[in-house]
Amino acid sequence: MKTAFVFPGQGSQTVGMGKDLAESLLDQANQILGFDLKKLCFEGPEEELKKTEITQPAILTVSVAAFQQLATRNPQPATVAGHSLGEYSALVAAGAIKFGDAVKIVNLRGKFMQEAVPIGQGAMAAIIGGERAKIEEVCAGIEGVWPANFNSPGQIVISGQKEAVEKASAACKDAGAKRAIPLPVSAPFHCPLMQPAADKLKMELDKIEVKDATIPVIANVTAAAVTSAAEIRDLLVKQVTSPVLWEDSVKKMIADGVSSFVEVGPGKVLSGLIKKIDRNVETSNA
Template identity: 45%
Template structure:
């Protein structure tokens, strides 16, 4: 019997047309798009399926990504595929929390609309993010601590790939030091702000105010927090963790390592592109991983899992 984890990607994997075949072939997916449209006041089909500049602007990207991830998730569930644990990278944590029963679909979509807006508004001038390749975490952390200004680890993606974030001058200076320390490459990221750094704390505070009006449901399936890389056992902890998540490091590698240690042997990435599947090959290459982005992907998965197609 497989022990399955559903994992959900974050911002940056979006592209025009993502999720279209699920939308066109499954009423359950259309329902998700309709709810997202009502929540956001936007025609999600226009945002996601037609070429436009908005799809890559944070406050629109986040609702678009979550809509597609939840649409695919709901169809998978309808087909009988279930998980033992859920996790998502950054924005993807909202899909994971929904899959675990902690958030209703409507609440998740409403929160992400506001999260994207708050993050966009909080983006200060002079922020930057850089991917550091080929340097160990301890060295990256030490250099960040020793660099003047605001710079810290934003993402522990996988062995040999860590993202730093903060003030542009501090990020650039830290990247220079990391090259001197042996980094193979330091690649500036084309992002609209210093995400997952303390420069985004104000966005977290605004999100906390919104979370006061949201009911967190019982966690019917465990999920793992980006902030702690641990199972969230008490629903009362969820709101505080979501507030912290905006400005805290995303401990993705540690999250996958925990799931592997707890017996997860099959990872199913739900959503556009194969970012997390790529990380998995470096974190836990011995484990099975699958990616569901299209209906064809799902059909192949169903065949492998021997789940009857309804």
């Protein structure tokens, strides 16, 4: 039986996460970042923890701590993957990026993503119960909106300029989607409006060491396995402006023989999505 470790992205944060698990790693993160991430994880306030430049290093640190504990009692997984930000946790687990570099990079990634589009100008919405081809068609016909996350059958997130997202949300419902839920996000992630963030991120990634991964990482951008350091670097830049192919990634892992998924980090978001993609696989949380 092949097992995959999967790592959550933004939205899985909760005040109190990492207690009795991530103390020493959060202390390391505090020193690297120069602010008290540990206090924000353990005590909040929630509004502060929700800020993307705080959320990203917080989830990464707690996820890597959970992985380190899991690795002491579990055999190495056949493959790893992460949802958006979670891809960085997966790359730490696969030995491609050092934890200290990853925590610094995702803090900057959060800042760059927030700065790319002024607050209030961008938006994201979850389209529930719609057909993938129809949602893609709607987005192609409206300027300024794009599919951003293919999460599971019947759950696709769109992203872009606020008015365009509202227009596309209505058009998706007209095309048969059950609901369109505006998401409480501070920026339109995973769309071409994030290009300024991608450009800045590339410069920062060029400063750190990226090694070949020791186990295959299923990349968000391609839903294909990657181990080469050069390709990992390239895909992390593209990931900022590209849709997260999560449903495709899970299907790829299953096609490669994975029958058990362990969600490593806070929350159970990915386990829920994986069960919607294939109810026959095993899911658990660490």
